[in-house]
Amino acid sequence: MSERLFQTIDLDMRPEIMKDNNNSSNIFRPQVGEIIKVDRFTNLEKRFTIRLKRDSLRFSPGQFIMVSILGIGEAPISLSSSPTDKGEFEICVRKMGSVTSYLHNLEVGDTLGIRGPYGNGFPVEEVYGKDLLFVAGGLGIIPLRSFIKYSLENRDRFNDILILYGAKNPGELLFVDELKEWGNRGDIGLKLTVDRPDERWRGHIGVITRLIYSAEINPDNTYAFIVGPPVMFKYVIMELNAEGITDDKMYLSLERHMKCGIGKCGHCQINNRYVCMDGPVFRYSQIKNLSEAL
């Protein structure tokens, strides 16, 4: 009892949050960005090239930003350009909710708000010298493109590179001009597949796992980077396992509802992990035992 009554308190032991030198800036205030280019890819997807008014955005492949439209709200959006493009960056956005629909009405010269970059990104430097296998389903190509572009710009830092990309139909493939370029390079592999071909489609047909089955993969030196709709992950992982790629050599980027991007709002939690802080990129072996992950 005497302890309870006479506990000594160090009067300077205030929690970090109370210390006077803690004059951090406003964590929710977006910076102003200006749209300098808009490309329409499909009826639903547009690419926006953006420049910050005051600063340049430094980020790594796989990170995301919060895009803010005053009066409409904020949404988390993947960065899709190479981190080496100085001064500007790209996002590719499907018209889905209120923020993205509003964004689709913006034109060159219009401004918008940007917070970030947030999240961990892909472990780019860890895979120098390795074979890279990119598996993109649908919009999954958007965050992967940032890493793909970086790896092509720094081709000598990586061994074999193979890109597998699947979409529902040929009209939904994004970055089509670049796909042609990648296909013609000769120093990387590119395979495309669609579920529902049109009469002009000459590529593969069917689910993306079939591309894995037909690819030549050296499992000992390969790291796989997988981004796609939730339903895709399990099957791709099973197929990669069958090829001999172990769980610690697969990286997934996951999507969750997100409001803050900074580990506070609670929405993006997968069991005890925050997608915004611990992810969005996870090594598969890190999350395979989390019941809420896949």
Next chain:
Amino acid sequence: MKNQKTIIYIANRDEFHSYLLSQPYNIYAVTEKEGRYVFADVNEINDPGDKYTPTLLPPKKYLYPDEWILFRFKRGREEIFEIEDKEKRILFGVRPCDINAINLMDKIFSDGYNDNYYAKRRKDTILIGIDCFSPCDDHSFCYSVGHLDVKEGYDLLLKDIGTAYFVSIGSKRGRRLMTKFTKVRETTPHDIEQIREIEKKKEGMFINKFKTKVDNLPLLFRSSISSPIWEELGERDLGCGACNIDCPTCYCFDIQDKLELNIEDGRRVRDWDGCMLRDFTLVGSGEIFRASKADRLRHRFNRKFHYLMNVYKKSHCVGCGRCARDCLARISPVEVVNSLMV
């Protein structure tokens, strides 16, 4: 270590109340409302003493208000106007469970990205606690989760001994407040004996208890991820999210833009949100990652007793019992923990 000192006074109750009311702070204290208690803006202090039962909403509403304006803006011009929050306040009569909850929030909001909004309010808020001598009612279980006593976080902690308060000082700010108040006397051995007698009985008075020690909870919850209990509770659960709202350690939020009637001016606000609500994990494609009430209940309980507890080494449920007291489906953490023990 010259700051290490415990200072204890005896202060006359009524005189101390008048003194506080004369200070340049807005005072929020426990007040009766329709047979229950709430924290409210007061002109006089009438703490219910040992009749206290936890307030409908915890005092988090002052440190982390609902509909908290992050900034105002003018549409189209990307103009943002930050708001200066000038209020200095005293929260009077905060019980140990709620002070412990505030201590947990302090860590959450300062970890990683420091939340400047929370930090400002916390700095501008003096916490005057009142210690409990007995369980407030049958729903409280602070003893089971290690939050019966409070060791830090308050500026002053009072022990109500009838006409006087036994005052312990917890911060420099608290010390300054007490140096200006002269109606105090030093404690005598008799005072201390009196307090000690009351406190001795405290722990034994809890009937609402976990059947396991608090340190075992993370393991218990980790191993109960696929327990059928979650489905059973999910059947009963109404999914109303009241437990999120009245929990002193629930802090999840939504961010929304709200426009004035001229549809040009607006404000970006942070609203209380709750993991028990269905849309909490909804993404653009329509997918809901915790679609069943069982999943959501399991998540909420794991947050309190497993995920956050592993990080901060303290139960993130402080045992105030608010969630159970007002749950229409009568779901109580004590029942949940004890049924997982079986």
